[in-house]
Amino acid sequence: MRGGSGRWEMRELAKQEHFDWNIIRRACTAFVPYWKKAIMVSLLLLATSAGGALPAWLTQQIIDDGILKGQVSVVISLTITLILIAFVTGLLGVAQTWLSNAVAQDVMADYRLTLFSHIQRQTVNFFATRQAGDLVSSVMNDVTAIQNVVTSTLMGFSSNVLVILTTLGLMFEMNWKMTLLSLVVVPGFVIPTQRVGGVRQRLQGEIQQKLSTLTVQLSEQFGVSGALLTRIFSRESEEIRKFSGVNQELRNLQVRQTLVGRWLFMWIGMFSSIGPALLWGYGGWLVIHQQMALGTIVAFTSLLSRLYGPLSQLAQLQVNLLSSIALFRRIFAILDVEPDVKDGTTSIPDGNVDGRIRIENVTFAYRTEGTNKPTEVLRDIKLDIHPGQMVALVGPSGAGKTTLLNLVPRFSDPLSGHILIDEYESKSLTLSSLRGQMGLVPQDPFFFHDTIYNNLLFAKPEATREEIEEACRAAQIHGMIVGLPEGYDTVVGERGYRLSGGERQRLAIARVLLRAPRIVLLDEATSALDTLVEREIQEALSVLMQGRTAIVIAHRLSTVLTADKIVVLEHGRIIAEGKHHELLEKSRLYRELYEAQFSVQGTKPDDLRGTVEQVVQK
């Protein structure tokens, strides 16, 4: 099933969850920076708990010392005190809610930021093996779910314990036998409450799973690529049917969750009424036999709700704690993923290298979970590229061209071997100074849903308008941009869908030109373009590569013809190197590739050479 697998996993985890003290301890460290506020919250809780118990005690005084003894002044003064206590307790309650929410929100904001920053440090492989929707769900939903748990478990726990202790203290102080009698019925409602809590929690897990499935479907269907795919295969009705199914299941689960345990609640209600009944019966007997004052019964009955409510909530503590442990476990699982690529320490200014690239005995394998011996995708690659040279990578699909290209900016690190930029081992450089030396034009460039201007600024935030226009002129895209009704302020649409493939390529070239890197990495688009666009792109590319070291995954005839060196890859190995004509003679695979890929571009190499050379000389 697409989507929701993470949630499903979480529900399963919650079912098998146990008290993992390491997780609890680690979760609590998030509160350390807010210890002052947390202490304030505890003090306020203590004050509000005591304030909440006092009215029952005062009621007893009003009845026994005021009403029954005919003391009007006592009744009046105690009534005023009751009102004052209610007012002060109310104010303290507001302060406590505000502070405890502030702490919970602070902790949540910290977690969201920590997760986002941590995920920003991850390599491309991290995203290739995870569902984006699931990561979004962790950063947003899990963290928010924790907030509820934190307030209901941590704060709820302390406030309930305090209320129970203060209430029990007062009860014992008034009459210990009546106190024990009050506690007799407790198991009668605590046990069912616990059961209902468990069922509700399980239903909540299923609801979260359905919500996540719907969220993933929505995000897939509302994105341009997903919408296109659905329309081209005419799967709209099927998608609506699927949505409707999950939507209905969600509705049923939510109804069940609301109604679950209604019989048990009737039972609980009954037990909560039995408590006061027992107190009136036994208390009445004590009063009649003059062993206790009437006010004590009234005080006890009003204290009962302060005892039973918090006890029921405490009964659900275990379920709450277990589900919060499951949530924290999911969050910590992401935080514990160490980035595949570690930052180096040497920093060099951008553009401060000649651009020599040496790839020495490089072997690479993708890390896949659950396999001990990953399959090698690149084996023993040796390549020496001199400053200003252009190397074209060719090879059948899956040969490892993209993988090799991605090793240069350290999107991944090789299992063995070294990559050197000038005399620097690439691992020794900080990632920002390594990547600052190079620009990448991917096959399908990505753009943010923002204006063309802002998308270009992303590459160089300090760029002036002139610099941006100059880069676009060089990339043969300025004319097209100014022809748009809103020019550079045109919003390119999600992923840049408002632009054609060729326009996206040239805009991506402009973006790299802005950075003026010493090294250019290029994955040429495979799509065939008409001659005019082809020529515009060719001109843009020749400007891009002029005086720069370039590694190009070649899909164009003009590229292989002008390359200083063509490297033929097969099954992760370099099987041949040389110029176009040399390879045509000595490499069978190259000949086959040439016939299959390059010659279909309609022009014979010799016819094209003149054109290409003209372009390159410009």
Ligand SMILES: Nc1ncnc2c1ncn2[C@@H]1O[C@H](COP(=O)(O)OP(=O)(O)OP(=O)(O)O)[C@@H](O)[C@H]1O
């Ligand atoms: N993230 C990944 N995890 C695991 N294996 C991967 C990953 N990316 C690529 N591969 C595998 O590595 C091999 C080389 O892939 P790569 O994309 O480098 O080939 P390529 O030569 O660029 O192919 P193409 O020309 O089709 O883009 C393939 O077998 C591919 O399935």
